[in-house]
Amino acid sequence: MSTLTLEKAGLSRANVIAATTIGTALEFYDFTIYSFFAIQIGQLFFPAASPVNQFLLSIAVFGVGFVVRPLGGIVIGAYADRVGRKKAMVLTIMLMALSCAMIAGVPPYASIGMAAPLIVLSARIIQGFAAGGEFGPGTTLLVEYADDNSRAFFASWNFAASALGLVLGALVATLVHTSLGKAQVLAWGWRLPFVLGILAAPAGMLIRRRLEETLGARRDGQAHPHGALKAALGTHLKVTLLCTVAELGGSVSVYIAAFFLHSYAVRTLHMSPMAGTVSGVVTALVLFISAPLAGVLADRFSRKRVLVVARVMMLLGVYPAFALLARHPSLTMLCAVSGVLALFVSAQIVPVLVMIPEQFPRHVRATGIALSYVVSASFFGGFSPFIASWLVARTGNPLSPAWYVAAACAVSLLPLIWLKDRTGQSIA
Structure with missing residues (x-):
C-alpha cells in the first residue's frame, strides 16, 4: 500500500x-x-x-x-x-x-x-x-x-x-x-x-x-526533486489542464451558490440583508455536512459516477431553482434553494478534489493540485460573482447567472472522458 x-x-x-x-x-x-x-x-x-x-x-x-x-x-x-x-x-x-x-x-x-x-x-x-x-x-x-x-x-x-x-x-x-x-x-x-x-x-x-x-524518499534513493512545477507544466501538462477544466464547474457552482446567491437575493430580489445572512449560514452548514457524505459515496460508487450525476443535476436544476426563487422570494424558499444547490456543489467538488491528486505521482502531487484546483477556484470561481452580476446588468434577465453555471458544468464534463478513475486503486 x-x-x-x-x-x-x-x-x-x-x-x-x-x-x-x-x-x-x-x-x-x-x-x-x-x-x-x-x-x-x-x-x-x-x-x-x-x-x-x-x-x-x-x-x-x-x-x-x-x-x-x-x-x-x-x-x-x-x-x-x-x-x-x-x-x-x-x-x-x-x-x-x-x-x-x-x-x-x-x-x-x-x-x-x-x-x-x-x-x-x-x-x-x-x-x-x-x-x-x-x-x-x-x-x-x-x-x-x-x-x-x-x-x-x-x-x-x-x-x-x-x-x-x-x-x-x-x-x-x-x-x-x-x-x-x-x-x-x-x-x-x-x-x-x-x-x-x-x-x-x-x-x-x-x-x-x-x-x-x-x-x-524517492524510490531511486535520490533527493527530493526541485522541478515539481516544471514537471506539472511539462511531463504532466495534459493532466494539469484536464484537471483545471474538470474543476471549473465546481468552482463556478460553489461561488454562485455560496456567495453570489445571497447578495443576489438582497440586491435583485429585494429581500432583507438578514435573509441573505441566514441563507448563507444554511448553505455553509449544508456544505459542511454533505461533503463527507459525498466522500463516502465517491469511495463506494466511484469518483466519476458521483461527479457526473451531481454535475448533470446541477446543470438541469440550477435554472429552475433560480426561477422558483425569483417567483417566490421568501426566506424559506431562499434557504431551500441554497441548501439544494449546496448538495449538488459538494457532490461535484469532493470527487474532483480527490481525483486531482490521484492523477499525479507523489512528488508532483501538491503542485498539481495548486495548478488545477487552486488556480481554477481563484480565477474561474473568484470572478464568478462579478460575471454573474455583469450578466444580470447586461441582459436585464435576473435568471442569466443560472445559464452561466449550467454552461460551466457542461464544459467541465468533457475532461472526465480522459481522466482516470482510480477509486479503490493504490496510488504511487
Missing part, C-alpha cells in the same frame, strides 16, 4: 483530519470576518474617501488576497513537493497567524497615516498567499494518509473545513455586532475576531506537529 497507515502514525482518523484541516477552516474564517467588518475597516483606514469609496477600497484590499492565492498555491505547493507536506502546512498557518496579528494590531489612519492601509494591504497579501498554499499540501496529506478505500472521505474534510470556517466567521461576527454598540464595534470590537484567528493558529501548529510526513 502506498499510503501511510494511521496505525503507523499513531493517530486517530479524527486527529489527522482535525490537524490537517484547521488551516483551511482558519482561512475561510478570516475570509468571512473581513467581509463582515469591511465598513469599519473602510472608515478607519480610508477616512479621506467618501463612505461609498471607503467600502470599495476596503473590498479592493480584500480582493488582493484572491489575486495572490494562485501564486501562493504554486510556490507553497512546489515547496511541499520538495521538502514535505508537514513543513508547508506549518508555514501556511504561521503566515495566517501573522496576517491576523497585523490586522488586529494595526493603528488606524488617524494615528500613523498612510502606513495603516499599507499594513492592512500587506496583511491581506500574506493571508492570500498562505490561503492559496494551504489547500494543496493539506489535501495531499489527507489523501496520502488514507487507505485505498477512504481517500475521497479523507479529502472531503478539507472542503468541509472551508464551510465550517464560513459558519464560524458568520457566528462570531454576529455575536460581536449584537453584543456591542456601533461605536464600540468601530473603536475596538472589530479587532476581536482577528485576535481569535491569532489564538487558533498556535493550536493548529501544535496539533500538526504530531503528523508524520507522507512525502517519503
Whole structure:
C-alpha cells in the first residue's frame, strides 16, 4: 500500500483530519470576518474617501488576497513537493497567524497615516498567499494518509473545513455586532475576531506537529526533486489542464451558490440583508455536512459516477431553482434553494478534489493540485460573482447567472472522458 497507515502514525482518523484541516477552516474564517467588518475597516483606514469609496477600497484590499492565492498555491505547493507536506502546512498557518496579528494590531489612519492601509494591504497579501498554499499540501496529506478505500472521505474534510470556517466567521461576527454598540464595534470590537484567528493558529501548529510526513524518499534513493512545477507544466501538462477544466464547474457552482446567491437575493430580489445572512449560514452548514457524505459515496460508487450525476443535476436544476426563487422570494424558499444547490456543489467538488491528486505521482502531487484546483477556484470561481452580476446588468434577465453555471458544468464534463478513475486503486 502506498499510503501511510494511521496505525503507523499513531493517530486517530479524527486527529489527522482535525490537524490537517484547521488551516483551511482558519482561512475561510478570516475570509468571512473581513467581509463582515469591511465598513469599519473602510472608515478607519480610508477616512479621506467618501463612505461609498471607503467600502470599495476596503473590498479592493480584500480582493488582493484572491489575486495572490494562485501564486501562493504554486510556490507553497512546489515547496511541499520538495521538502514535505508537514513543513508547508506549518508555514501556511504561521503566515495566517501573522496576517491576523497585523490586522488586529494595526493603528488606524488617524494615528500613523498612510502606513495603516499599507499594513492592512500587506496583511491581506500574506493571508492570500498562505490561503492559496494551504489547500494543496493539506489535501495531499489527507489523501496520502488514507487507505485505498477512504481517500475521497479523507479529502472531503478539507472542503468541509472551508464551510465550517464560513459558519464560524458568520457566528462570531454576529455575536460581536449584537453584543456591542456601533461605536464600540468601530473603536475596538472589530479587532476581536482577528485576535481569535491569532489564538487558533498556535493550536493548529501544535496539533500538526504530531503528523508524520507522507512525502517519503524517492524510490531511486535520490533527493527530493526541485522541478515539481516544471514537471506539472511539462511531463504532466495534459493532466494539469484536464484537471483545471474538470474543476471549473465546481468552482463556478460553489461561488454562485455560496456567495453570489445571497447578495443576489438582497440586491435583485429585494429581500432583507438578514435573509441573505441566514441563507448563507444554511448553505455553509449544508456544505459542511454533505461533503463527507459525498466522500463516502465517491469511495463506494466511484469518483466519476458521483461527479457526473451531481454535475448533470446541477446543470438541469440550477435554472429552475433560480426561477422558483425569483417567483417566490421568501426566506424559506431562499434557504431551500441554497441548501439544494449546496448538495449538488459538494457532490461535484469532493470527487474532483480527490481525483486531482490521484492523477499525479507523489512528488508532483501538491503542485498539481495548486495548478488545477487552486488556480481554477481563484480565477474561474473568484470572478464568478462579478460575471454573474455583469450578466444580470447586461441582459436585464435576473435568471442569466443560472445559464452561466449550467454552461460551466457542461464544459467541465468533457475532461472526465480522459481522466482516470482510480477509486479503490493504490496510488504511487
